[in-house]
Amino acid sequence: MFKKLVAFIVTPEFRKNLLIAIVMVFFLILIAIFSLRIFTKHGESLTLPDLSGLTIEQAKELVASGSIEFKVDTVYIQGKQAGTIVQQDPDPKTEVKEGRTVYLLIQSLVPPQVKLPDLEGKTLAEARAIIEGYGLKVGEMTYKSDIAKDVVLGITYKGMSISAGAGLAKGATVGLVLGNGFGAAAISIPDLTGLTLQEAIFTIRGNSLLLGKVTFEGPITDSASAKVFKQEPPAVLGDTTTIQQGSMINIYLRQE
Template structure:
């Protein structure tokens, strides 16, 4: 042990120790600078902002910067087709040359969805249901019915639709709802002697609808033709009908 301690105090040990430390330091420096060179430390660029650009504009910008890209597509309502709606990495991220940028493009063709069962459900229940299927509520009209704000029927493009039918995502669905007043009755208006326009105005005020229109004799001027018969007819035995009841009329140009 005494000899080893004596050796540690010799000039030869000090020289060997310094040489070993220098060798290790040199190796570390070589490894450090080699790694910097291999990874091009400090060389790269910031990812550009691509959201909102068209597909062509985004690709041109990436090509100019020497960046690769991969494309996926989704359908987002109320977004123009063909634009970039998402990117990864985000704009401003520092990346190496030749890095792949992932783009999400809004597709032009809306996927189809299956129309859900909504008849006889409340409007409050139907609204989130349609939104969950990617559909929107269009026009709502009311029809005489004992149920209030309950869906009686649905239509798309003027055609009645039923549960299970396929529709493009984002379609607007028109609904007919019950007004909750189906059991109420109103007075039958007297329409005889009125024109069609006057009858429509009168029926609307009475919350009734115009039914079938038939003609008596030769009609030379339909605008001035007057009603000579209505069904149901106001009489002593019948003075009221349910809200929404259609009133059929007969028109004639003959003067009474």
């Protein structure tokens, strides 16, 4: 049996078949190697550029030679230009194979909507923190007569009053209507003529007014005995002129 096997191996037919098999295996290995190189694009890579600030069309033109594929999602970041790339993955200057998928975040064309929070009765500091926390901005601040100083009385948007719950675009600017701390009541101007400084102060404060400039005229030996002879604004007998609570009154005193 062994002799027959040896005799077959040395025959020309066996050597021919063996040579054919070796050649076929060699070519199969070459085909596999080249197929793998093509499939993996071996040795073919590019450095990914910085795409931030570009539009999708501009990004495609920039990397057109690399057959890069883009997968896009949207985000809203205040201050960024709508429709431009704000973030990419992989990062810029990364070596990537041609045909690689690059993930992009694009600034949304339409800002998301937020509901205006209830700010009435909040202090200015509290309202500012809440507004900015909602992605809004504080714009013009106007004051109106109210006993509470720097407390929110209302909200405006583009010159119109709006209420809590109103929908606004993120990044919008709202105005605040605040109390001036003086109150809303209008009162008659008190007559301070003939009062000492302390009596005048007592009367001014009793009428929810503020003491303004105090001026002494003439020789003064005892300021406590000096009396008011003039005031601004003046109190005219029978006059119906009024002033707002919190207003100032200047007084002039001299010693009789």
